[in-house]
Amino acid sequence: MLTAGMFAFAAMHAVDAMRRSMLTARGVLACMALLACTAGQAGEVEVLHYWTSGGEAKSLAELKSMMTNRGHSWKDFTVTGGGGQNAMVVLKQRVLGGTAPAAALIKGPSIQEWANLNVLTNLDAMAAFEKWDNLLPKVIADQMKHKGHYVAVPVNVHRVNWLWANSAVLNKAGVTALPTTYDAFFAAADKIKAAGFIPIAHGGQDWQDFTVFESVVLGVGGAAFYNSALVQLDKRALTSDTMRQSLDVFRRLKSYVDDKAPGRDWNVATDMVIKGKAGFQFMGDWAKGEFLAAGQQPGVDFSCSAAPGTANAYTFNVDSFAMFQLKAWEAQKAQGYLAYLLMGQDFQEKFNLRKGSIPARLHMDMDKFDACAKASSKDFVAASKADTLVPSVAHGMAVSTAAQAALRAAVSEFWNNGKTTVDDAMAKLVLAAGYAAPGHRQGDQVDKQR
Ligand code: BGC
Numbered sequence: 001m002l003t004a005g006m007f008a009f010a011a012m013h014a015v016d017a018m019r020r021s022m023l024t025a026r027g028v029l030a031c032m033a034l035l036a037c038t039a040g041q042a043g044e045v046e047v048l049h050y051w052t053s054g055g056e057a058k059s060l061a062e063l064k065s066m067m068t069n070r071g072h073s074w075k076d077f078t079v080t081g082g083g084g085q086n087a088m089v090v091l092k093q094r095v096l097g098g099t100a101p102a103a104a105l106i107k108g109p110s111i112q113e114w115a116n117l118n119v120l121t122n123l124d125a126m127a128a129f130e131k132w133d134n135l136l137p138k139v140i141a142d143q144m145k146h147k148g149h150y151v152a153v154p155v156n157v158h159r160v161n162w163l164w165a166n167s168a169v170l171n172k173a174g175v176t177a178l179p180t181t182y183d184a185f186f187a188a189a190d191k192i193k194a195a196g197f198i199p200i201a202h203g204g205q206d207w208q209d210f211t212v213f214e215s216v217v218l219g220v221g222g223a224a225f226y227n228s229a230l231v232q233l234d235k236r237a238l239t240s241d242t243m244r245q246s247l248d249v250f251r252r253l254k255s256y257v258d259d260k261a262p263g264r265d266w267n268v269a270t271d272m273v274i275k276g277k278a279g280f281q282f283m284g285d286w287a288k289g290e291f292l293a294a295g296q297q298p299g300v301d302f303s304c305s306a307a308p309g310t311a312n313a314y315t316f317n318v319d320s321f322a323m324f325q326l327k328a329w330e331a332q333k334a335q336g337y338l339a340y341l342l343m344g345q346d347f348q349e350k351f352n353l354r355k356g357s358i359p360a361r362l363h364m365d366m367d368k369f370d371a372c373a374k375a376s377s378k379d380f381v382a383a384s385k386a387d388t389l390v391p392s393v394a395h396g397m398a399v400s401t402a403a404q405a406a407l408r409a410a411v412s413e414f415w416n417n418g419k420t421t422v423d424d425a426m427a428k429l430v431l432a433a434g435y436a437a438p439g440h441r442q443g444d445q446v447d448k449q450r
Helices: 004-032 054-069 082-096 109-115 124-130 138-144 167-173 182-194 206-231 241-254 266-274 286-293 329-342 345-355 371-386 401-416 422-433 441-449
Strands: 044-049 073-078 103-105 152-154 162-166 198-200 278-282 302-306 314-317 320-323 389-391
Touching: 044 082, 044 329, 054 073, 054 286, 054 329, 054 345, 082 103, 082 206, 082 266, 103 329, 109 138, 109 320, 109 401, 124 329, 138 152, 162 167, 162 266, 162 286, 167 182, 167 278, 167 302, 182 198, 182 206, 182 278, 206 241, 206 278, 206 314, 206 389, 206 401, 241 401, 241 422, 266 278, 266 286, 286 345, 302 371, 314 371, 320 329, 329 345, 371 389, 401 422
Parallel strands: 044 073, 044 103, 198 278, 314 389
Antiparallel strands: 103 320, 152 320, 162 278, 162 302
């Protein structure tokens, strides 16, 4: 949510920001030819991110070494906390304090929220030179633009509606097929429990609860229902029988989670699957980065399959970096080079091979990618054609930051408090939907419906 302070800040700095935006665009232009980005004219980039798990750190190391190979220096601005909520709070403090980093991992509608404050760099010159419009799926390019101008660079597409499984655990429990329905899932979970393992590895943090919840809504209700309920925040959908069924399934999943889950980090939960303590985890494919970092192979040690009922749909989550306006010329050039690098084929391949995601850039050779990534790439295209490609709400791709926080709180409360009834939960979801910001696309639809 944008605070009144941030609006005041924006107004105060609007004129200065315009001037700096132009300066920064010069830095971006200088780096397009790459001649000005040589070691002799190196600068520093400070980058805000929350990629601290094993797989995430390995992926980011690719970027750091590409920057330093070019002579620039990299300064980590790391804020721990999966899903990035902590990072966004700290970023606000830094920008309001007048010391914005060069770049920050910002996604979805919050890119628009930041751009509205006039603090982001216009990347149009580089985007035009490098033909980003031709290199990106429209659904992604649109999110990177503010009022038609590029202000952020996408590095990947994460699929969120995955179910990860430890092959040995499933084998020992006598689960012979990956579940494609919730009936099959609960039957498999019972077998895993009976064999002495934890059926579902889960980290009890609100964003992880919502990650599971949105996969359940998609599996139970399908893509059109998901869009009405969680993206358009339609009151009828939020209080429908389908939502009731989704909440029932979601609550039933909780009974297969161990009691040490509260507060557990997502990668610690993934590690339970890696180490064969648990059978399944519902998580986006950054989890694959952990399996790979632990030396495991898909199809051998672990499997990836669409969460039950979601094989024909795809919940997307795009990591992107927004560039903040900087004053120093050297810093602008280093920032320009970073933007150029992020969209490059070399970086998008190396990074995504480790991160678990697929390149955001189209027409990339997928030969070096594993079966999970190839499936993700194929399913992204198929879902896009079938209109079953949906934005992840848990990962900030759909609704305003404020609406997202309110929805997350309602879902987590239901997950954690066994006394909250399904009716109470639906009423809280409707209340949460009221936080959709006016002026935001989904918020507008909600306002019209009311
Ligand atoms: C981000 C991923 C990150 C994950 C865990 C997601 O919201 O998109 O890049 O690995 O959270 O922090």
